[in-house]
Every structure is written in structure tokens, then in C-alpha cells.
Amino acid sequence: xxxxxxxxxxxxxxxxxxxxxxxxxxxxxxxxxxxxxxxxxxxxxxxxxxxxxxxxxxxxxxxxxxxxxxxxxxxxxxxxxxxxxxxxxxxxxxxxxxxxxxxxxxxxxxxxxxxxxxxxxxxxxxxxxxxxxxxxxxxxxxxxxxxxxxxxxxxxxxxxxxxxxxxxxxxxxxxxxxxxxxxxxxxxxxxxxxxxxxxxxxxxxxxxxxxxxxxxxxxxxxxxxxxxxxxxxxxxxxxxxxxxxxxxxxxxxxxxxxxxxxxxxxxxxxxxxxxxxxxxxxxxxxxxxxxxxxxxxxxxxxxxxxxxxxxxxxx
Amino acid sequence: xxxxxxxxxxxxxxxxxxxxxxxxxxxxxxxxxxxxxxxxxxxxxxxxxxxxxxxxxxxxxxxxxxxxxxxxxxxxxxxxxxxxxxxxxxxxxxxxxxxxxxxxxxxxxxxxxxxxxxxxxxxxxxxxxxxxxxxxxxxxxxxxxxxxxxxxxxxxxxxxxxxxxxxxxxxxxxxxxxxxxxxxxxxxxxxxxxxxxxxxxxxxxxxxxxxxxxxxxxxxxxxxxxxxxxxxxxxxxxxxxxxxxxxxxxxxxxxxxxxxxxxxxxxxxxxxxxxxxxxxxxxxxxxxxxxxxxxxxxxxxxxxxxxxxxxx
Numbered sequence: 001x002x003x004x005x006x007x008x009x010x011x012x013x014x015x016x017x018x019x020x021x022x023x024x025x026x027x028x029x030x031x032x033x034x035x036x037x038x039x040x041x042x043x044x045x046x047x048x049x050x051x052x053x054x055x056x057x058x059x060x061x062x063x064x065x066x067x068x069x070x071x072x073x074x075x076x077x078x079x080x081x082x083x084x085x086x087x088x089x090x091x092x093x094x095x096x097x098x099x100x101x102x103x104x105x106x107x108x109x110x111x112x113x114x115x116x117x118x119x120x121x122x123x124x125x126x127x128x129x130x131x132x133x134x135x136x137x138x139x140x141x142x143x144x145x146x147x148x149x150x151x152x153x154x155x156x157x158x159x160x161x162x163x164x165x166x167x168x169x170x171x172x173x174x175x176x177x178x179x180x181x182x183x184x185x186x187x188x189x190x191x192x193x194x195x196x197x198x199x200x201x202x203x204x205x206x207x208x209x210x211x212x213x214x215x216x217x218x219x220x221x222x223x224x225x226x227x228x229x230x231x232x233x234x235x236x237x238x239x240x241x242x243x244x245x246x247x248x249x250x251x252x253x254x255x256x257x258x259x260x261x262x263x264x265x266x267x268x269x270x271x272x273x274x275x276x277x278x279x280x281x282x283x284x285x286x287x288x289x290x291x292x293x294x295x296x297x298x299x300x301x302x303x304x305x306x307x308x309x310x311x312x313x314x315x
Numbered sequence: 316x317x318x319x320x321x322x323x324x325x326x327x328x329x330x331x332x333x334x335x336x337x338x339x340x341x342x343x344x345x346x347x348x349x350x351x352x353x354x355x356x357x358x359x360x361x362x363x364x365x366x367x368x369x370x371x372x373x374x375x376x377x378x379x380x381x382x383x384x385x386x387x388x389x390x391x392x393x394x395x396x397x398x399x400x401x402x403x404x405x406x407x408x409x410x411x412x413x414x415x416x417x418x419x420x421x422x423x424x425x426x427x428x429x430x431x432x433x434x435x436x437x438x439x440x441x442x443x444x445x446x447x448x449x450x451x452x453x454x455x456x457x458x459x460x461x462x463x464x465x466x467x468x469x470x471x472x473x474x475x476x477x478x479x480x481x482x483x484x485x486x487x488x489x490x491x492x493x494x495x496x497x498x499x500x501x502x503x504x505x506x507x508x509x510x511x512x513x514x515x516x517x518x519x520x521x522x523x524x525x526x527x528x529x530x531x532x533x534x535x536x537x538x539x540x541x542x543x544x545x546x547x548x549x550x551x552x553x554x555x556x557x558x559x560x561x562x563x564x565x566x567x568x569x570x571x572x573x574x575x576x577x578x579x580x581x582x583x584x585x586x587x588x589x590x591x592x593x594x595x596x597x598x599x600x601x602x603x604x605x606x607x608x609x610x611x612x613x614x615x616x617x618x619x620x621x622x623x624x625x626x627x
Contacts, residue, residue, distance in 0.1 A: 006419045014405075097403025101464070103369055104397035105420040106389045312369040 003107035007115025008122075015123040020084050025127055028077055032131040033138075035070035038063065040142055054275065056147035057154060057251045059139035060132075070135060071251065074128075075244050078162055079194045081127060082169025085120040087187040089113075090177045090307060100312055113307050117174065117300060124166045129159050150278050158250055161285070164292045165243045169194070171299035178303045178310070197238040205234035239295055246288035250281050319378075320345045320472055320504045321366060326375035328361050328528075335361045337528035338375070343506065343521075345471075348498050350515040351508040353525035359508040360400070362525075363474050366506075367397055380471060393421065396465025400477040402457055406450035410441060410460050413449060414467055421468040435463035439493060455486035462493060473497075474506045479514050487511065491518050551584040551594060551611050557604035565597045 015021050039062035043055070063069040090113065093099040102112060136155060140146060147155070172193065176186035209231035213223050235241040253275035276284065321343040328336040336358040343349045351359045364370035366379050368388030377384050379391045404413045411432050418428045436442050439459040444452070452460065458478065465473050475494075479487035495518045497503050509515045515522065522539070524532040532539060555562060559577050566584060567575055574585035584594065591611055598606045 002422060003420055006416070010416055096406070097399060097401045098405065099403075100369070100399045101397070101403055101461075102420070104367055104392055104395070104399075105417060106392040106422070106468075107420055108389070311371070312364055 003105075003111040004115045004118070007107075007111055008119050011116050011119035012122060015085065015119060021123060021127075024081055024084060028081070028127055028131050029134070031073045031077065032070060032135055034067065035073055036135050036138055038067045039069065040139070043143060053148070054151055054154075054251075054253055055143070055145050056136075056139065056151045057253075059135055059143070060155075060158075061251050071244075071247055074162060075240065075247070076198075078128065078166045078243075079169040079198070079240070081124055082166040082171075083173040083187065083190045083194065085124055086170035086173035087177055087190055088183040089116045089120070089174045090303075091181055091183050091186060092177075094181070095183070103312060109308055110304060113174075113178075113304055117171070120170050120174070121163065121167055124170060125163050128162045128166060132159050132162070153278055154250055154253075154281070157282070157285075158247055161243065161246055161250070161289055161292070164289065164296060165239065168239055168292055168296035168299065171296045171303060175299050175303040175306070178307045194240075197240040201235060201238040201241065205231045208234055239292055242288040242291050246285040246292070249276070249284045253277075253281055318344050320380060321506070322378045323362075324376040326362070326365065326377060327373050328358070328365060328370065329373040335528050336365070336372075339525075339528070339530055341523060341530060341533075343504065345504055346498070346502050347520045348494065348505045348507065348518050350519035350522035351506055351525065352510075352512065352515065352522055354510075356527075357525040358528040359525055360476055361528075363397070363476055363506070363508060366474065367392060367395060393468065394471045396468060396470035396473040398458075398461040398465055398473070398475045398478065400480060402461040402464075404449040404452075404457065404460065404464075407448060409446045409448050410436065410452070410463075411445045413460070414464060417464050418467050423467070431467055432463075435466045438466060438497070439463045440489075455482050455490075458482060458486075458490060459493075462490065466497070470503060472504045472506070474508075476508045477510065478507055479509060479511050487514055488517075494518060549586050549589060549611055551586060551591060551609065553582045553584065553594060553598065553606065554580055554608035555582070555598060555604055555606055556580065557601070562598060562601060562604060565601065566594060569593050569597070 036059060039059050042062045042064055043058050060070045063072070090099070093102065093112070099112075103109060132155065136147070169190070173186060173190040176189050177183070180186040180189065209227045212230050213219075213226040215224055215227045219227075236245075319342045321341065323339050323341045326336055326339040326341070327334065339358075339362065341362070351362070353359050361370060365372050365377060366384060368384030368391060371385060380394055382390045384391050405416070408416070414432045414435060415428055418431060419425075423431060432445070433442065436445055439462050441456065441459055441463060444456065449457065449460065478494075479490060482490070491514055494505055494507070498505055498518075507515055507519065521533070521535050523530050524539075553562075559580060559582060563575050563577055563582060566572060566582065569590060571586055571588045571590055572584060573587065574583075576583045584590070589611060591609060595606060595609060598604055
């Protein structure tokens with residue numbers, strides 16, 4: 001445990017002093033501040049047209065005419081943050097010839113991957129948590145409406161889901177860093193998978209659903225439902241969609257505001273008259289959250305096993 | 316058994332169908348500097364990795380400091396320093412920070428770390444570079460820092476893999492001198508795997524020669540040259556024009572000649588003394604014989620090494 005802590009502290013110090021941390025932090029803060037500017041511009045209109053009481057949450061969900069909401073930005077940036085903190089975790093150590101020197105120290109091999117993983121999660125949590133809190137702070141000062149206890153809880157759960165989602169991407173890119181020798185290959189593979197899940201799954205889902213159950217002007221309700229179910233079923237293989245779905249349910253309990261395009265759950269919640277209670281929202285987001293956590297655990301477990309079993313070769 | 320810091324019995328390592336280490340039986344006594352020699356692919360580095368528990372043997376037994384690397388790798392690594400062929404450090408950290416990290420991983424109490432770092436850096440002559448980032452270090456400085464890095468844990472055994480590879484002669488000699496002094500003063504056992512035989516020869520008490528995963532020769536220089544050249548100290552090489560057989564008969568009659576062998580126009584004379592004058596007299600006094608070249612050399616590890624591979 002002591003060796004994990006030593007590696008964790010060293011990695012944490014490395015992350016905080018690295019250029020990639022500063023660049024990501026700057027980028028996320030810039031985006032966050034831009035989106036809060038947008039939401040403050042539009043929040044009055046949004047609050048007036050809304051029937052629910054969750055005004056404070058609109059800081060995160062209100063989009064402008066041109067710029068999307070903070071949630072959209074976040075769903076875009078979290079995978080990037082995760083990938084950046086994981087893609088070179090192991091192969092850099094291997095390529096810099098530090099790995100065999102590290103492994104010749106009296107530490108268990110898993111201490112290395114555990115320490116790096118924990119440091120990555122911590123750094124990512126700081127970036128994500130801090131921007132969400134900063135937005136809450138600025139919003140509180142400007143709109144003057146304090147968040148209710150339920151809103152605070154929703155924000156905390158939202159942070160938790162964001163961290164789990166980032167952890168998944170970090171675990172995935174760390175897996176590539178274990179199995180691939182070159183850092184360029186591991187980052188490109190991780191980005192390719194992200195692009196596939198973020199953009200292509202939706203297109204593929206739509207194409208397959210339309211092929212299997214075409215929604216024409218004369219389509220029956222059964223066909224429309226079939227189309228919807230096929231589309232939703234395929235989209236749900238994407239962690240990006242699961243994340244979007246869960247934060248949508250969590251932060252737009254009434255579903256009165258649509259801020260992300262093609263979010264089917266939001267379409268459904270449009271039909272709801274009353275906002276979901278926190279308990280109901282949690283029941284709704286539970287499967288998506290568990291799926292994200294499970295995916296993160298699976299990716300890390302595979303990285304862990306591969307790394308432990310990887311034989312150190314002399315060359 | 317207690318006198319041996321390392322012993323292996325029928326140690327075998329296979330990667331798929333390829334046998335990299337083949338029934339290796341190795342015994343290295345405490346306090347020695349042992350040279351592990353062999354061409355690329357001989358299995359030296361794989362042996363080293365198995366000694367440290369970083370690679371698992373396919374079969375056979377290993378004992379390092381009385382522990383089995385497969386069962387007690389942490390214990391072995393607590394007392395064993397290892398410097399791989401291409402040593403890596405965190406380039407953005409200073410020499411002291413790199414050593415501090417190693418010290419922390421070795422659970423050295425934090426209070427003792429600064430003095431320990433100073434001590435190790437002074438042994439390798441890098442005190443002044445203590446606070447310089449490693450990316451500014453030359454290869455030789457990195458190797459010296461590597462030695463400091465392995466010394467930080469007070470090792471009983473240190474393993475260097477191709478330690479002097481790519482270093483200029485002066486730096487390599489400085490490093491070997493440091494190792495020699497550490498062995499003498501601190502009684503640390505060293506295993507040095509190297510291609511630079513002339514350098515290894517200077518400090519090793521004993522060498523093992525590996526080929527295709529097998530130990531094909533082992534001993535100190537005297538033992539090895541005895542096996543190879545009948546224990547002669549010098550080899551006089553004579554090249555002539557004329558009948559070689561007549562000359563050989565005359566040379567054999569000289570006092571102190573141990574062995575005489577010949578090829579088409581060259582004669583190789585094994586001896587413990589420098590008999591060049593006597594040999595040249597014989598050759599030049601013979602009718603119809605012209606001496607074209609005469610050379611003498613004392614047997615080096617390289618000769619032993621090359622002869623082993625000529626035989627293999």
C-alpha cells in the first residue's frame with residue numbers, strides 16, 4: 001500500500017506540473033466560463049418558460065442560440081480529459097526504460113498501475129469538480145438564487161457520474177497504453193473509439209432503425225415505436241449516449257428544456273407534466289450509471305491483468 | 316550453499332518453442348565480481364530477469380540470497396540492485412529527485428534519504444549535478460546515476476546489464492573502477508553482463524560464457540585460458556616463406572616451448588616466456604626460410620571468448 005501511495009504522489013505531482021494538465025484545465029475553464037455566460041444570458045427566459053423549480057440547474061443546461069450548454073461541452077470534453085490522462089500511462093514508462101528500473105524495486109507490479117490510475121482519477125476529479133463548482137459559485141452570485149438541497153444533491157451526483165464517465169475513458173486509454181508500445185498509436189486508437197461512440201453510433205443507429213422500420217408519412221404508431229426502440233437500443237451500446245442520457249435525466253427533471261439534439265430520453269420527458277423527484281431520477285439513471293461504472297471497471301481490470309501478466313523482455 | 320549468493324539448477328526458459336535459457340547451472344559466490352558473457356541472444360539478460368523475478372522460469376530452480384524469485388521477489392529486490400542495459404530516469408526530475416523516488420519505493424525512512432542521496436552521488440562523482448535535471452545528463456552521467464540509484468538501497472547484490480555499452484573508454488574505466496572499489500570496500504557482489512570483454516577482464520574475479528542459453532565455459536582467466544590454450548601465458552605467431560615442418564621441428568627443441576601448431580605458412584607457439592629472440596634466431600639461420608612476420612600476445616578474455624565460440 002505504501003508503494004501505491006508513493007507512486008500516486010509522484011504521478012499526481014507529475015500531472016499537476018505537466019503541460020497537458022494546464023492546457024486541459026485552461027480549455028475546460030474557458031469552455032465553462034463561456035457556457036455560464038451563455039446560460040446567464042438565457043436563464044431568465046428559460047426560467048420563465050419553465051414550470052419546474054430547478055432554476056439553479058439551468059446554469060448547466062441552458063443553451064444559447066449558437067453555443068450549446070455546459071452539459072454538451074462537458075460530454076465532449078470528459079472523454080478527452082480521460083484519454084489524455086491514460087493514453088501514455090504505461091507505454092511511456094516502458095519506452096523511457098523506466099519500467100524495468102521501477103519493477104526492480106521492492107514493489108508489487110500492480111502498485112504501478114494502481115498508483116497511476118488513482119492519480120489520474122484524482123486529477124480528473126479536480127478538473128471536473130472544480131469547473132462545476134466554479135459555475136455554481138458564479139451562478140449563485142449572478143442569479144442570486146441559492147440552490148435547493150435537492151439541486152445540490154443532483155449536482156453532486158452529476159459530478160460523480162462525470163467522474164465515472166471520465167474514469168471509463170481513462171481506463172480504456174490506459175488499456176491501450178498497456179497493450180500498445182507507441183503512445184501515438186494508443187492515443188489515436190482511443191480517439192477513434194471516442195469518435196465512433198460520440199458521432200457514428202448515432203448515425204448507424206438511425207440508419208439501421210430506418211432500414212428496419214422506416215418512418216414514412218404513413219407509418220403506423222407501431223412502426224414508429226419499433227423505429228424508436230431499435231434506434232435507442234443501438235445508441236445504448238455507446239457509453240457516450242449512456243452518459244448523455246443519465247445527466248439529462250438528472251439535471252432536467254421536468255424535461256421541459258431540450259439542450260442536446262437527438263436525446264431520446266429528453267423527448268420522452270417532454271411528455272411528462274411533473275418533474276421527476278430525485279428518487280425517480282436516480283432510478284432512471286441507475287442502469288446507465290452502473291453500465292458506465294461497469295465499463296470502467298472492465299477496462300481497468302483488463303489493463304491490470306494484461307499488465308501483471310506482461311513479461312518483461314530483455315529487449 | 317551459504318557461500319553462494321546465486322545458484323541455479325537446470326534453469327530453463329522458453330518463449331513458445333524457442334529455448335532461450337537451457338538447463339543453466341550457475342553458482343556465484345558472495346563478494347565476487349562475476350562477468351556474464353555471451354553474444355546477443357545468448358540468454359544473459361533473460362537469466363538476469365529471472366534472477367530478479369521479472370521473468371518466470373519454465374523449469375528449474377533459482378536461489379538468490381537464499382530466496383526463490385518466484386516466491387519472494389520483493390525480498391530479493393530489497394537487497395538487489397539492477398541496472399538495465401538502457402537505464403531510464405524521469406528526465407524532467409533532478410538527479411536527487413530521481414534517487415529520492417527510488418529511496419521512497421525502497422521504504423527508506425524519509426529522514427535518512429537526503430544523506431543517503433549525498434553519499435551515493437559522491438560515490439559516483441555526481442555531487443555537483445545533484446540538482447540538475449536528468450535530461451541534461453550525458454549517457455555516462457546517466458550510467459553513473461544508475462549506479463547511485465542501485466546503491467541507495469544498500470544492496471548485497473548488484474546486477475548490471477551491458478553496463479559499459481556505448482560509453483567511451485575513459486568513462487567506462489571510471490565506472491569499472493567505482494565498481495571495483497565498491498566490491499572491495501562494501502563487499503557487494505556484482506554480476507556484470509557485457510560485450511566489452513577487455514573491460515570486464517579488468518575487474519571480474521570470474522566469468523561465465525553463455526551461448527544459445529547454455530553456460531559453455533566458466534572460471535577465472537587462468538582457468539579459462541588453461542582450458543583453451545593449455546595454460547600458456549603467451550602466443551607467438553610466426554609467419555614464414557618456406558617449409559613450415561622443418562621450422563616446427565627446430566622450434567620444438569627450444570626450452571620453454573609448450574605447444575606448437577601450424578597452418579599453411581604460420582606457426583603458433585604457446586609459451587610462458589617471451590621467446591621471440593630465440594625463435595627468430597632459429598628461423599633466420601635456416602636456409603631457404605624467410606621470416607615475414609612475428610608477433611606476440613598474452614591471452615586476453617577476448618581470445619578465450621573467441622576460441623570458445625570457434626569450438627562451439
